[in-house]
Amino acid sequence: MALVTLFTSPKPFDDPFIATLQHNAMGSWQALGPAVQVLVFGIESGVAEAAARYGFRHVPAVRRSRFGTPLISDMFAQAQARANTPWVAFVNADIILLPDFLRALQGLTPLLGRRRLLVSARRWETDITEPLDWATQDPVALARYARAQRLNPTGMDLFVFPRGWLRDIPPFAIGRAGWDNWMIYHARRDLRAWVVDATPDITVVHQVHDYRHLPGGRPHFQHEESQENVRLAGGVDKLYTLWEATHWLQDGRLRRPSLHWFPLSRRLELALLRRGQPHKGWRRVLLRWVRRRWQRPWLETTPWWRAYYGPAISQPPPQSLPPEE
Numbered sequence: 001m002a003l004v005t006l007f008t009s010p011k012p013f014d015d016p017f018i019a020t021l022q023h024n025a026m027g028s029w030q031a032l033g034p035a036v037q038v039l040v041f042g043i044e045s046g047v048a049e050a051a052a053r054y055g056f057r058h059v060p061a062v063r064r065s066r067f068g069t070p071l072i073s074d075m076f077a078q079a080q081a082r083a084n085t086p087w088v089a090f091v092n093a094d095i096i097l098l099p100d101f102l103r104a105l106q107g108l109t110p111l112l113g114r115r116r117l118l119v120s121a122r123r124w125e126t127d128i129t130e131p132l133d134w135a136t137q138d139p140v141a142l143a144r145y146a147r148a149q150r151l152n153p154t155g156m157d158l159f160v161f162p163r164g165w166l167r168d169i170p171p172f173a174i175g176r177a178g179w180d181n182w183m184i185y186h187a188r189r190d191l192r193a194w195v196v197d198a199t200p201d202i203t204v205v206h207q208v209h210d211y212r213h214l215p216g217g218r219p220h221f222q223h224e225e226s227q228e229n230v231r232l233a234g235g236v237d238k239l240y241t242l243w244e245a246t247h248w249l250q251d252g253r254l255r256r257p258s259l260h261w262f263p264l265s266r267r268l269e270l271a272l273l274r275r276g277q278p279h280k281g282w283r284r285v286l287l288r289w290v291r292r293r294w295q296r297p298w299l300e301t302t303p304w305w306r307a308y309y310g311p312a313i314s315q316p317p318p319q320s321l322p323p324e325e
Contacts, residue, residue: 001085002034002035002036002037002084002085003035003036003085003086003087003102003105003106003109004035004036004037004085004086004087004088004089004102004105004160005036005037005038005039005079005082005083005084005085005087005088005089005163006029006036006037006038006039006089006090006091006097007038007039007040007041007075007078007079007088007089007090007091008038008039008040008041008090008091008092008093009040009041009042009062009070009075009093009174009175010022010040010042010044010046010047010050010093011044011093011175012044012045012046012047013044013045013046013047013049013050014045014046017129017209018094018209019046020129020130020131021094021128021207021209022050022093022094023050023131024094024096024128024131024132024207025091025093025094025095025096025097025207026038026050026053026054026056026093027054027132027134028096028097028098028132028134028205029054029056029091029097030054030055030056030134031134031137032097032099032101032102032321033321035102035321036102037056037057037083037085038051038054038056038057039056039057039059039078039079039082039083040056040057040058040059041059041060041062041070041075041078042059042060042062042070043060048060057082059078059082062074062075062078063171065171065173065225065228067173067224067225069173069174069175069176069225070173070174071171071172071173071174072090072169072171072172072173072174072179073169073170073171073172074171075090075174076090076166076169077167077169080163080164080165080166083163085163086109086112086162086163087105087109087112087160087161087162087163088160088161088162088163089158089159089160089161090158090159091157091158092157092158092206094157094206094207094209095123095157095158095204095205095206095207096126096128096132096142096204096205096207097158097202097204097205098139098142098143098203098205098319099139099318099319099320099321100143100201100202100203100316100317100318100319101202101203102321103201103252103317103318103320104119104198104201104202104249104252104317105119105160107249107252108196108249108254112162113162115193115194116162116165116187116191116192116193116194117160117161117162117193117194117196118159118160118161118166118183118184118187118193118194118195118196119159119160119161119196119198119249120156120158120159120160120183120184120195120196120197120198120242120245121156121158121197121198121199121201121202121203121204121242122151122152122153122155122156122197122199122204122242122305123151123152123155123156123157123158123204123205123206124146124147124149124150124151124152124203124204124205124206125149125150125151125152125155125206125208126145126146126149126205126206126207126208127149127207127208128205128207128208139319140316140319142205143203143205143316143317143319144315144316146203146205147203147313147314147315147316148314151199151304151305151313152206153241153243153299153304154241154242155206156180156181156183156184156241156242157180157204157206158202158204159180159183169186170182170232170233171232172229172232172233173225173226173228173229176223176225176226176228176229177226177229177230178226178229178230178232178233178239179229179232179233181233181238181239181240181241182229182232182233182234182238182239182240184240184241184242184244184245185233185234185238185239185240185244188240188244188246194246194247194254195242195244195245195246195247196245196246196247196248196249196254197242197245197247197248197249197257198248198249199242199248199305199309199313200248200249200250200251200309200312200313200317201249201250201251201252201317202249202317203316203317235273235276236273236276236277237270237271237273237274237276240270241266243262243263243266244263244266245257248309250309258308258309258310260307260308261294262294262295262298262304262308265290265294265295268286268290269287269290269291269295272286272287272290273287
């Protein structure tokens with residue numbers, strides 16, 4: 001029986017480099033075997049052909065913003081309606097998943113029906129520029145290579161949750177800022193769920209790219225749709241990250257995060273943002289001090305992930321596929 005249904009909305013395959021990254025990602029999902037089903041949304045160039053190439057189900061019809069960008073709300077609703085697996089997972093189309101993903105979900109499955117769970121993991125920023133052959137690719141070597149790279153402190157490209165659980169999502173535009181942060185906020189504050197940071201046990205390989213696929217080549221947070229996403233989220237104080245996770249998944253076990261000063265600084269940061277982005281006054285001064293004196297130097301000048309999770313974070317989890325049930 002399949003364990004999880006992945007769903008994604010790829011970029012057009014017109015750019016050869018973007019196409020390579022997306023084929024690498026889709027090939028990795030296919031290599032996980034029959035435990036994984038995949039829904040591919042969209043009518044962008046090459047999407048239908050890619051879905052057929054990997055034996056995935058193509059879903060061309062998806063609601064879009066006035067700019068033509070697919071809406072997260074419709075994809076989440078359709079994916080949960082179409083899936084017949086206990087787990088459903090959104091994953092960005094350039095993310096490589098390895099067997100440790102399935103092992104982690106298999107370990108969490110006994111909690112289904114007992115706990116509300118939203119599972120995510122930080123992404124390893126990995127330089128991959130060539131096509132990968134998944135018939136010969138060694139997942140242990142790739143996981144070790146990825147975990148020797150930089151861990152993104154805020155990027156979240158994977159959300160796993162029980163089928164039928166996530167409803168009433170605002171009409172966020174995919175590929176723009178804010179919606180992923182709201183997912184963490186919504187799970188924690190509105191649904192009172194456990195938010196699981198599975199970074200120690202799931203190797204999320206993000207293949208590094210620029211923003212050539214976006215209008216003007218500008219980063220996503222500079223676009224109007226990102227501002228609209230933040231408005232739909234309810235404001236900047238709702239932009240949670242995995243610093244706000246309630247649990248870690250480490251060595252197959254759920255545990256509370258270790259006590260560390262950085263999540264405490266995040267609490268202060270979010271409190272200062274509660275009435276919106278301050279443009280003057282003492283809140284602005286204190287916010288700039290927290291970000292520039294505490295947070296940014298630590299994140300930019302140290303391998304912070306080793307200090308936060310422990311040195312074992314650089315070691316790949318087991319990569320053998322779990323036995324079929």
